[in-house]
Amino acid sequence: MDRLCDILTTYEENYERAETGSKHGKNSEIAGGVMMGVGILCPPLLIAGAAVAGGGAVGDAVWKSKKSSMEATFREDFEAERKKLQDKLFHKKMKDIDQRIEEILRDINNPNHKL
Numbered sequence: 348m349d350r351l352c353d354i355l356t357t358y359e360e361n362y363e364r365a366e367t368g369s370k371h372g373k374n375s376e377i378a379g380g381v382m383m384g385v386g387i388l389c390p391p392l393l394i395a396g397a398a399v400a401g402g403g404a405v406g407d408a409v410w411k412s413k414k415s416s417m418e419a420t421f422r423e424d425f426e427a428e429r430k431k432l433q434d435k436l437f438h439k440k441m442k443d444i445d446q447r448i449e450e451i452l453r454d455i456n457n458p459n460h461k462l
Contacts, residue, residue: 351428358421365417369410375403 379400386393 351425351432354421354424354428358417361417362414365410365414369407369414372403372405372407372410376400376407377403379403 376399379396379398379402382396382399383393384396386396
C-alpha cells in the first residue's frame with residue numbers, strides 16, 4: 348500500500364512540473380505572437396517574435412509529450428502494484444479459507460470435539 352502511495356505522490360509531483368513547463372511554453376507562444384504583431388511596425392521584432400513563438404510551441408509540445416509519457420508510466424506502475432497487493436490479499440484470504448475448511452473437516456471427522 349505504501350508503494351501505491353509513493354507512486355501516486357511521485358506522479359503528482361512530476362505532473363505538476365510538466366504542467367508548469369507546458370504553461371510556460373504556451374505563454375512564450377503567446378508572447379511571441381504579440382511580438383510578431385508589433386513586429387509589423389518594427390521588422391526586427393517580427394523575427395524575434397517568430398523565434399519566441401516557435402520556441403514556445405516546441406516547449407509546449409515537449410511538455411505535453413512528457414505528460415502523456417508520465418501518465419502511461421503511472422498507469423503501468425500503479426496497475427502492477429495494485430495487482431501485487433490484490434495477489435497478497437487473495438493469498439491471505441485463501442489461507443483463511445483453507446484454515447476454516449480444515450476446522451470444519453476436523454469437526455466433521457471428530458463429532459466429540461468441542462467447539
